[in-house]
Every structure is written in C-alpha cells, then in structure tokens.
Amino acid sequence: MKRILKYFTIRLLLTIPMIFILLTLIFFVLRVMPADPVKSMLGAHAPKRVIEQKRKELGLDKPVYSQYWDYLKQLARFDLGDSMIMKQKVITPIKEKLPATLELIIFGLILALTLGVFLGSYGANNRGTKTDTTIRLYGLVVFCIPAYWMGLMLQLIFGIWLDWLPIAGRTGSRVLVANFNNTGFYLIDTLMAGNFTAFFDVLTHLALPALTLALILSGIFVRLTRANMLDVLNNDYILAARARGLSERKVVYKHALKNTLVPILTMLGMQFALLIANAVLTETTFSWPGMARLLVKRIHLRDYPTVQGIIILIAVMVSLSSLIVDLVYAWIDPRVKY
C-alpha cells in the first residue's frame, strides 16, 4: 500500500510539467497572436484613451514575460484569476458548467464501452462470419463520422422525423431546475429529490447527445476489443478452460473478457482526450450548457483568463484520467506491481 501511494505521488508530481508546458504554450499563443481582447471588448471604435486605460486595468500594458510571471504566481495560489469580459471569477462559470459536461461524457463513455465491448467480443468469437465483417465495418466507418454530423443526423431521425426525443438543452421548459439543483448532476439531483418526472425529462434530454458520443467512441472500442479478444482467445488458458468443461459463456465473458479489458483499459486514458474533443462538438450541436461550449464561446469573446483556466482544467482532467486508469489497472491485473 505504501508503495502504491509513493508511486501515485510521483505520478501526480510528473503531471505538473505537462500542465506547465500546455499552460505556457496556451499563454503565449493567446498573448502573441494579433487578436486584441480589449478591442473586441470595447468595440473597434472605442477612444484610444479608454482602450489604454482598460489595458492598464487588465495588466496588459506590462511586458508579456511579466504578465506570465504574474499568472504563474496566481496559479501557485490555486487561483485562476478573474474573467476579462464578465465581472466574475474564472472559476465561477467553470464550476457551474463542469457537472453538465461530466454527466454527458461519463454517460456517453459507459454507453460506448458497453456497446463497443459487446460488439467487439461478439465479432472476435464469430470470426470470419458475415456478422463479424459487419461489425468490423461498423468499427471502421463510425470512427470516420464527425460527432456533430452524427448528432445532427440523430436529431433529424429521433427529434424531427420520429419526434421521440428533445434535441437541445438539458431540461424541458416545464422542469424547474432550481427545484432540485444540488450537485449539478441532474440525473443524481432529480433522483435525490425524488422528482421522477424531472428525472425522466433529464434522461430524455441526455439521450441523444450521450448516444452521439457513445456511437462515435464505440468504433474504437469495437476495434480494440475485437483485436485484443482475438489475441486472448489464442492463449492456452482459454483452451484449458474449455477443456475443464466450462461453458462457452463462462470462457468468453469470465476468462477471455477480463484479459481483453486489461489492454483496453490502458488505452482508455488516451481515449479521454478524444472524448473531450468530441464533447466540444456534441455540446455545440445539442446546445448542451457544458464546459466545452463555454470554452468555444469564451474563445470567440477573447476572454483569455477563462480560456486559460478551462484549458488548464482539461489538462488536469486528462492527467487525472490516466492516473485513475493506472489505479484500476493495478486492481484488475495482479501482475502489476508498483
């Protein structure tokens, strides 16, 4: 236990340079680029004096390196600073939007894993059949579909033609969020409040965006599962398990699947970046009030501190996800020792 703790402390410390590099990169990209936040804030025709004053107020008149140093000092106090555009702390809108994004990606990821692992293992166990070829084709094609287009197509089919599911937002107009909003995870909030009408409403709103994410990501999981499962099925312990008289279901879903999940898990950390990228497109398409959409909006507004804050947060989330993957990995595979 002590060793594991030590390992994770080191891992945690190692993520600091990564976050630092990204932060530096983004900082200079934002500062060096021609776009001027003050002009976009006050309009291009604002008097020069007003612009100068605003620049001073925001500390933009100082040289870039000194701005950078100030920013680092601020971060060291775990403070993301104030927004340039709104009168608020950077952290305020992030805190508000983060649960929406997390709810979407967690739900989407669970769906994607279920779908991908199921299809992939089915394909591997029926190798060479027509179903297998279809599943492989699915894995390839779905991987090449842009998330927003998938979202729009689902909106068209389920929202417009069939009129089954809502296509925008997190809740319907008749649901009062203030009645249950507690953690920001609406599925949990509505359940805790015992408000099942609202729960159902939230669920139907979540359905299409989550499905969009799930379908896009399932392609990768189908391919990973199928390839790894084929490797695993060639092992002697599968043959030995069959020779012991275990049923095919037990052989595949107890012995083969667990071994298949180990390499998939190690790649899950990498998929997290992809998940975030697709979340941006999905949130935009479904008017989902999440962090990714906030990022795009604030980029358009040239709200540097907020953009920096969100990017740092995403970097932290990416590192955390790979850390969690490592933990689960150690838990599943007894051979791993830290």
Next chain:
Amino acid sequence: MMKNIIEIKNLSIDYPIYVGTVKAVRNVSMKIKKGEVIGLVGESGCGKSTLGLSLLNMVRAPGKIINGEILYNNTNILDIPYKELLKLRGHNISMIFQNPLNSLNPLYKVSEQFVETIQSHKPKIKKKKALEMAEEMFEKLGIEKSRLYEYPHQMSGGMRQRIMIGIALILNPDLIIADEPTTSLDVIVEAQFVDFLRNLKDKFDVSIMVITHNLGLVAELADRIAVMYGGKIIERGEVEKIYHNPMHEYTKGLISCIPNVKAEQKKLVTMPGAPPDLINPPSGCRFSPRCPKAMDICYEKLPELKTYDGHEVACWLYETEKENS
C-alpha cells in the same frame, strides 16, 4: 481383462485451409484401458495433438472430424449434445497442455480456477467445500496449501504444471490427456515431473494418454506406445517391445534419435527428410519417401496395421516376408 475406457474407431480429421485440405488424422482406431498409460508419439504436425483434442470433441476450427466414432461408456461422444459434452470435459476426461506458464488464467487466483471447475460440474458443492477439496489435492501434489491462494505468476513452471494436473484430477476423471506436458520445462524439472507422473498412477486410479515427440519420456512412463506418422498409427505395442524391438523404420529412427548419455554418443542423430505433406500425401505408405528400405509396393499401396509377434505395425516389409516364407 481390463475394461476399455475409450474406444476410438476409424477416426479421420480434416483441416480445410486456403491452399487445400490437410488430412490431419486418417482412419485411426485405438483402445485405452482402465489404469494404463499410453504414449502417443510422433513428430510435430503428425496429427497427435489433433487426435488428443478430438477425445474432448475440441478440435479447433476449421478442423473437422469427418468420420469415425469415439466411444466412452458405449456412447459416441461425437454425437452427444453440447451440454452433455461440457459435463464430460474436465470431469470424465481431462486434458493438460504444453505450456503450463500460460495454462492458468493470470488474472484469477489458483483457488478460483479450482473452484470454478468443481462448481461447473457439481453446482451443489459449496465454495468452502470446493476449497477444501482443492487444499486436499495440493497436499497430494506435494504443494503447500497456502499457495492455493496465490496468483499463477507467483509460481514456477513446474509447480504450475503440477497444479494443472491437480485441476485435471480434482473430479476423479477416467482419463487424462497430457499434450507435450514437459516440453516447456527444463531438464531437471522435467525429470522431477516424470517421477511425479509415475507416482500419480499409484495414487489415482486413472488412465493417462501422454502425447509427445519424445520417445524417451514415454519409455519411462507408458505401458503401451502408439507411434503416429502422417496422420496414421504406424506401430503400436508394449513399451519393451517397441523400445527393444522396433519394427517400423520410422520407429527405429525415432529410437536412434534419443540422446544417450551413457553411451558417450559423439553425434546427435537426426532423421533425414521432412515430415510428409498432408495436403497431398504420398499415395502409398506415407513414410515411403524417407524410408531406407522402401520397395515398389510402398509407393503404391497404403499398408494396414497388422499384428506380428504381439505388436502391431503397418509396413509392407513384414507382410511380404510372411508371403515369401
């Protein structure tokens, strides 16, 4: 007369692959008696492993049993439904494989793999009782009980192979098929393992079929030996007879290949020629292209197994001798 456990009748197995059909096993008949150890010997690719797998009806796709019967307790196991077959595997007939390092699932404790085997055949046995059975087995195997609760990677290869035998024996099967059980063990561990197998026969009332390319190994273990070549059994008989008086030229070759430490052999003897092409096998005796004593008839007609002097051989040499005399 001892009872037959298994009777194989006229078994043929094909592997259709892209370039043609591999005739892996051809018209093999064989009986295994209760309590005996039978050695199935041959080069790799001669069909011996396929034959072993067929006893559990587990020939791997695209392999297919095209002909023949395998009788266990007078029922043909190639005909019984899948569920019945599952009850048979690991319960009445068990199998252990070449690579002990990879025969246990690395993600489950050894105890778990014992318990699931017991429970899948006898669902009424509680986990606690199953664990007791496993611990008892560990005692008989000469392994410390506490190691039952470890993961496979924490054990040595020899130990894992003994554990595989333990799992195979746990439900008192009538027959254990051991496919190249010592190939991946080093020489010293192999010797220990052979001792272990020999003692096993006394402790458990079980028949063993040892599949190997190593005639030396079965010479120490087996009661009877069957030699396979090109998908067919070409010679069969008591160990002493085969070992001291081999009749088929191929068997003679195999015996001269056994490295003999005592005789201070200078050169390692190898057999000339390559194993036969089983897609387009020679039309006569399958060994004829490599046989030093091949006659015209050997290239034309396939010899059948015939009994001479208490042991069986499929070779024209003896047939013609008899005709001539």
Next chain:
Amino acid sequence: MPTTLIRKFLNYMSESKKKYGIQWWILIIGLVIILFVTLTALFPGFFAPYSADNMEAGKQLTGPSSQNILGTDNLGRDVFSRIIYGSKTILGVAFIAALISSLIGVPLGLISGFVGGLFDKILSLIMDSIFSFPGLILAIALAAMLGPGIVNITGAVAVIYIPQYFRQVRGQTLSLKEEVFVEAGRAIGASKFRLLRKYIFPNVLATIVVIFSLNIADAIMTEAALSYLGLGLPAGIPDWGRDIAMGKKYLASGYWWIITFPGVAIVTLTLGFTMVGESLSELLNPKLRDK
C-alpha cells in the same frame, strides 16, 4: 502488347488479392475514393453542373430532383456542386497541413531519437504534453487567435499533428540506432547526417507513410470541425463543414439534404484515407495485426 499487359496486371491483382486477403481490398477501395475526390478537387468544373455560388441553380430549399440531384440550399445554390467545389478546400487544407506536420515532426523525431540526452528529454516532454491534450481544442484555440483564413487554418491544423510524427519516428530511431547495420555504418566512418539519412530514415519511411495517410484522415475531420464551429475559412470559399453549420438552422424545418450530403462527403473522404492507412500499416508490418 496492351492485352498481355492488361492480363499481367489482372494476374498480379488477383495474386495480391489472394496473398493479402481483405486488407488488399480495403487498400484498393480507399485508393479509389481518394483518387475520385482528388479528381473532383482538380477538375470541379467537369463534375459540377453549377458553380459553387450560383444562386440560380434552382429554387431555394428544394429537395433532391432531376435538376439538382442533391437539392438546393437556403440561397438556391446546388448542394451537389458545392460539395464538388468544397472537396478542393478540405483536401487542400488537410494535405498541406499533414505535409507541414511531417516536415517538422519527422526531422525532429529523427534528431531527437538519434542525439538523445537533455535535448531529447525536453523535446519529448513537450511533444508528449501536446500529444496527450485533445488536439481539436488546441486547434480551436489556435484558429480562433489567428483569425479566419486558409493559411491560418492550415497552420492551426498542422501544429496539432506534429507530435504524432515525432513520437513514432523518435521511438523507431531509438531502436534502429542500436541495430547492427547502423553500427556497421558508423564503423566505416559515415557521418551522423549520413547515418540518419541513409541508414535510419529509409527504415522509418514505411511508418511515416502510414501516419501520413491516417493524419490526412484526421486533419479532414479537424478542418471540418473548425469550419463547423465557425472558426474555419472566410465566407466565400465552399467548405463542407461550414455548409453543415449553415444547414443546421434549417434542419428543424425538415430540410435534411443540406446537412446530410456534405456530411456523407466528409465521412467518405475520411474513410478513404483511414482505409489506406490501416491496410498499409498491416501490409507493411504484419506484426501490427489489426490493432
């Protein structure tokens, strides 16, 4: 003899088909897709019945008909013609971006892997950091700051793919430089530059070709995504991603063709490059079985 040549070619094709199986078909289909889209990009006038911004190609918002096979958009422009003209934009941006990434990433990877030391450590850390971060978000930030424009977008897309080349090439260089044939080159006094160019680079080339193809597929998706988010090209240039964003407003009224067909075009073109990349990676390196 053209007939014998054709027969030889057909023979060769059927032989390779047998030898490589389904991967070979995937490669051929991918190449056909790429070839076709390249042709439409080079000679759009030959394929498109109307010009890209002809607002009199048909009535506004009409569905697929004999006059406009894929319908018209809200300005009366022919959807099919816009797709044909748009292929040049997306293919051009993706190809040039991939080219820039490879031209920066490959030499850096070669040098970093070969030289090693502190330089390698720092560069690897930077590249790994960028690699682990969602590329699209980085591209969004870059594109937004640079402002619209074909050069800016190409640059923004190019930057995010550099680490892919770097990581692969560096990894291979690290193992290649320990190989005996490189040692032999060193022994006969080849200069470092020559070692890299003549001994190591040719062995990395296969990997680069594979990444290049997969990179274009990815760059197509990124370009389209940027355009969809309104961070792409200035108005006036026909662009699949932006056409989808424009058509989005009319989706709720049931005008499905405006967004459906540009999307199909993106999927098809991405699929083409993905298929080529995947099958090449398998045909060139049988060890990397369908991972």
